[in-house]
Amino acid sequence: MRKTFLFMDTIINKVDAKGRVSLPSDYRAIVKETSSEIVCYRSLTSPCIEGCLEDLLDKLAADMENSLDFFSQEQDDLTNLIFGDAKRLPFDSTGRIMLSDKLLQHAGITDSAVFVGKGRKFQIWNPENWQAEEKRIRAEVLKKRPSLKTAGEDK
Amino acid sequence: MRKTFLFMDTIINKVDAKGRVSLPSDYRAIVKETSSEIVCYRSLTSPCIEGCLEDLLDKLAADMENSLDFFSQEQDDLTNLIFGDAKRLPFDSTGRIMLSDKLLQHAGITDSAVFVGKGRKFQIWNPENWQAEEKRIRAEVLKKRPSLKTAGEDK
DNA sequence: TTATTGCTTATGGTATAACATGGGATTTTT
DNA sequence: AAAAATCCCATGTTATACCATAAGCAATAA
Numbered sequence: 001m002r003k004t005f006l007f008m009d010t011i012i013n014k015v016d017a018k019g020r021v022s023l024p025s026d027y028r029a030i031v032k033e034t035s036s037e038i039v040c041y042r043s044l045t046s047p048c049i050e051g052c053l054e055d056l057l058d059k060l061a062a063d064m065e066n067s068l069d070f071f072s073q074e075q076d077d078l079t080n081l082i083f084g085d086a087k088r089l090p091f092d093s094t095g096r097i098m099l100s101d102k103l104l105q106h107a108g109i110t111d112s113a114v115f116v117g118k119g120r121k122f123q124i125w126n127p128e129n130w131q132a133e134e135k136r137i138r139a140e141v142l143k144k145r146p147s148l149k150t151a152g153e154d155k
Numbered sequence: 156m157r158k159t160f161l162f163m164d165t166i167i168n169k170v171d172a173k174g175r176v177s178l179p180s181d182y183r184a185i186v187k188e189t190s191s192e193i194v195c196y197r198s199l200t201s202p203c204i205e206g207c208l209e210d211l212l213d214k215l216a217a218d219m220e221n222s223l224d225f226f227s228q229e230q231d232d233l234t235n236l237i238f239g240d241a242k243r244l245p246f247d248s249t250g251r252i253m254l255s256d257k258l259l260q261h262a263g264i265t266d267s268a269v270f271v272g273k274g275r276k277f278q279i280w281n282p283e284n285w286q287a288e289e290k291r292i293r294a295e296v297l298k299k300r301p302s303l304k305t306a307g308e309d310k
Numbered sequence: 311t312t313a314t315t316g317c318t319t320a321t322g323g324t325a326t327a328a329c330a331t332g333g334g335a336t337t338t339t340t
Numbered sequence: 341a342a343a344a345a346t347c348c349c350a351t352g353t354t355a356t357a358c359c360a361t362a363a364g365c366a367a368t369a370a
Contacts, residue, residue: 014321018355022320035158044297058159061274074299076200077292079273084289086272087164088181092357095319169331173345177330247347250329 005030005053008117012127015113019104020096024115027122028095038097040124041086042106046133049103049124056120057086099124160185160208163272167282170268174259175251179270182277183250193252195279196241197261199233201288204258204279211275212241254279 011024023031023038031038036053043050060082064075089097099109107113108126116123116130125133166179178186178193186193191208198205215234244252254264262268263281271278271285280288 016322020321025319037157037159039163054159054161057161057163057274061161065275073200076273077295079276080271080278080289081292081296083161083163083272083274084165086161090356094321094358096321098355171332175331180329249331249348251331253345 005034006117006119007051007122008119009115010117010130011115012112013115015099015104015109015111019099019101021099021113021124022094022096023091025095027115028091031091038089038091039086040089040097040099040103041082042103043123044081046123047126047129048107048133049099049109050121051089051124052121054088057083157188160189161272161274162207162277163274164270165272165285166270168268168270170254170259170264170266174254174256176254176268176279177249177251178246180250182270183246186246193244193246194241195244195252195254195258196237197258198278199236201278202281202284203262204254204264205276206244206279207276209243212238 007027007030009024009026013022013024015021027038031053034053034055036055038051039054039057040049040051061079064078087100089099091097099113103124104110107124108129109124110126112127114125114127114130116125162182162185164179164181168177168179170176182193186208189208189210191210193206194209194212195204195206216238219231219234242255244254246252254268258279259265262279263284264279265281267282269280269282269285271280
């Protein structure tokens with residue numbers, strides 16, 4: 001039995017006319033082993049779909065109950081936004097999930113989708129958009145690399 | 156058997172002349188699996204109906220017994236209001252609950268209603284009102300994004 | 311290396327079950 | 341008796357389960 005459950009790698013799969021996509025088999029294995037369920041929602045910051053295990057959202061719900069008081073406005077707003085958008089996406093016997101039009105539109109996905117691992121979470125992108133985004137991120141990281149080095153060297 | 160029970164997603168359903176609405180099937184599944192019961196009451200802060208499992212109200216009641224200073228007098232009053240207003244709403248064999256005129260009027264609901272997941276709770280809105288509310292929340296939350304990060308949503 | 315075999319995964323298509331919803335019948339309340 | 345709530349049946353729609361084929365991958369044998 002494995003100790004850690006991380007969404008990794010970048011996998012491109014077809015999306016059929018009904019919005020069905022194969023969840024990458026590695027991802028499915030995680031869902032099975034954790035006895036949890038995939039939950040997806042529109043990213044707040046990027047034109048992509050974001051996904052995670054239901055366990056993670058459950059933890060979030062518990063954290064919010066503890067840190068913010070029961071009737072606070074802030075808690076109200078956050079829970080509406082996050083849970084109002086999220087949806088459990090169980091996969092069928094062949095390993096496919098169904099993406100709603102709302103999700104597909106937000107990410108601009110039509111006939112194929114890219115799964116990008118993010119550790120505890122993952123993202124689903126339109127292939128072209130992801131290509132551009134990856135380029136942007138790589139450039140960003142390269143720019144910062146010197147300072148990263150410096151930070152590590154002078155302790 | 157599932158580990159987590161979260162009300163999620165945003166579902167719009169028709170309300171017929173008798174005040175009957177289909178409870179979204181995901182919500183019904185939670186009720187069945189927890190052997191609990193849906194409880195609804197008028198939101199104290201918004202023009203909407205709020206609902207949760209009876210279990211949650213029970214936890215609220217227990218918390219109040221156990222901690223003297225956890226809740227202020229004001230919050231104590233609020234819980235009184237909730238318990239005074241709350242009502243169990245069983246659903247029939249086709250999965251519908253009946254919303255009273257009192258609840259419908261408070262939310263301004265006539266012929267259709269939107270269920271909005273909130274994790275441990277959910278809300279029922281008039282569709283137009285919800286659309287406006289969602290817009291408000293998105294703007295609000297994006298302004299406060301740092302605190303969103305703290306809550307664990309964005310790594 | 312190349313070919314062969316078998317296994318897992320991806321994908322297309324179809325049948326089936328579940329759901330939302332309208333309408334009516336029966337029961338309970340007042 | 342009238343009104344309201346509850347139950348039951350019927351239907352169109354949609355999502356889900358299932359089956360079949362195709363495509364990738366790995367291990368093994370030639």
